[in-house]
Amino acid sequence: MSKPLTRQAQMRRATLASLLTNLWLSIMQIAGGVLSQSQALIADGLHTLSDLAGDGLVYLTARHSNALPDRDHPYGHRRFETLVSIIIGLVLLGVAVGISLNAADRLLNPETLVAPSGWALAIAFLAIAAKEGLYHYTIKVARQTRSRMLQASAWHHRSDALSSIVVLVGVAGAVLFDLAYLDALAAIVISGMLALIGGKMTWGGVQELLDAALDEDKMRQIGDTIIAVDGVEGFHQLRSRQMGGAALVDVHIEVSPRISVTEGDHIAERVRAALLEFVPEVEDVTIHVDTEDDEHCEDGPCLSLPSRWSLFKILSLVWSDQRLVEHLHIINIHYINERVELDISLPLSLFDDDISAARKAADKLQKETAQVSVISAIRVYWH
Known part of the structure; x- marks a missing residue:
């Protein structure tokens, strides 16, 4: 059983098919246009020939855009695809302008039209079939690989097929019905469609x-996937951006303040795995673990809360029994609701294992600690 093709291999195969098709098609259109005296077919052949340059650009970009991340490009090289899709979109806009100007000139100067022979009709039919076939094949690969560049290339093939329809209408009107102006009218309609497609690609x-x-x-799908993970109590600052058909996601998830750091990290990893599995566009996720929605705390009171070492110094100032300060061990610090909760440990041996004396000392510590406004609670554990 053969292995499935990589994303790069699929993209390069689709582009190579386009290169080869446009090569023989441009030769056939130009030669056929000269032999059949069809100026429209010659122009369409030159248009197809210009596509070869674009296909070559896509072929080379497919390699670079799928290169592995490096030190200078830690997020990969997918933006190559974005850049090429903009270029293709601008080319489509240029083609639309060119077709419309040419059509307007023919409407104003109908005597410049040359009646082609019947061979031009057959070549125009073949060109339409080939370009429409390329569109369907390329758009299929673009959807499989989620490549914006290939999607732009596919629509370019569709625009080529539409321009060949313009040729067909013009040739048919001239050969069969002696209605040369149909070519120009159809060209104006098609140029509007090309401009719409090119504008959409460029803007995207x-x-x-x-x-x-x-x-x-x-x-919304990303948010639903996050909240469905066990242990996630909420999320905020959910952000996304796109890079060549892939999506990069940043999010702050909210977990219980009583769990360990490692459990919080485990929950974050499960969120990451869920997004990568259930949202196909997502290829990279950055997760920050919070115990509450701290979005409003940026540069505010949350950052002013004391660190572990600062809490040691604060307690040494407010506790009257310095023996307890010397043997203090802060187990956990909880930053909740813009205040601090402490879990501390002290040796029972300081009171000769007298539980009653230890409890009195703990009560006294809590009363003295209550003087510190940033500390909302202190729990004492004896060992």
Whole structure:
């Protein structure tokens, strides 16, 4: 049983098929246009020939865009695809302008049209079939690989098929019905369609370069996937950006403040695995683990709360029994609701294992600690 093709191999195979098809098709159109005296077919052949340069660019980009991340490009090279999709979109816009200007010129100067022979009709039919076939094959691979670049290339093939329909209408009108103006009218309609496709491709690529987020439905799916993971109590600061058909996601998940750091990390890893499994577009996830929604705390009171070492110094100032300070062991610090809760441990031997004396000392510690406004609770454990 053969192994499935890699993303790069699929993209390069689709582009190679386009290169070879456009090569023989351009030769056939130009030669056929000269022999049949069809200026429209010659122009379409030159258009197809120009596509070879674009296909070559896509072929080379498929290799670079799938290269592994490196020190200078830690997120990979998918933006090559984005850049090429913008270039293809601009080419489509240029083609649309060229077709519309040419059509307008023919409408204004109908005497410049040359009546071609019947061979031009057959070549135009073949060109349409070949380009439409390329569109369906390339768009299929683009969806499988989630490649914006291949998607742009596929729509370019569709635009080529539409431009060949313009040729067919013009040739048929001239050869069969002596209605040469149909060619120009159809060209104007098709140029509008090309401009719409090219504008969409260009705008989508620009949005991707500007780190535009995924659409609302996809973000909702990501949020539902996150909240479904056991141990996640909520999330905030969910952000996404796109890179060559892939999505990068950043999110802060909220977990119980009483669990260990390792359990919180385990929950985060399960969130990451769930997103990679159930949301196909997601290829990388960065997760920050929080115990509460601290989005409003940025540069606020949350950052001003004392660290472990600062808490030692604070307690040494407010506790009257310095013996307890010397033997203090802070087990856990919980930063909750913009205040601090402490779990501490002290040796029972300081009170000759007298439980009653130890409890009195703990009560006194809690009363003295209550003077510190940032500490909301302190729990004493004896060992």
